[in-house]
């Protein structure tokens with residue numbers, strides 16, 4: 001059975017999300033993976049640049065970010081041996 005993300009079943013239009021981000025002080029920036037603008041309130045994953053530093057990515061790219069993080073952490077682990 002495929003994993004269904006309840007959060008992605010319904011999304012408000014982009015202009016409402018942009019207004020929400022501006023109103024509540026969240027960032028509104030392009031995603032590092034897909035380049036589409038998103039708000040800080042919409043993200044649930046960080047794309048790691050180093051082990052301790054990363055950039056938030058949009059909700060569409062959270063699975064891709066997890067895959068890339070796993071590769072990066074595996075590389076860092078191999079380098080530390």
Ligand SMILES: [Zn+2]
Pocket residue numbers: 031032033034035036057058059060061
């Ligand atoms: Zn994205």
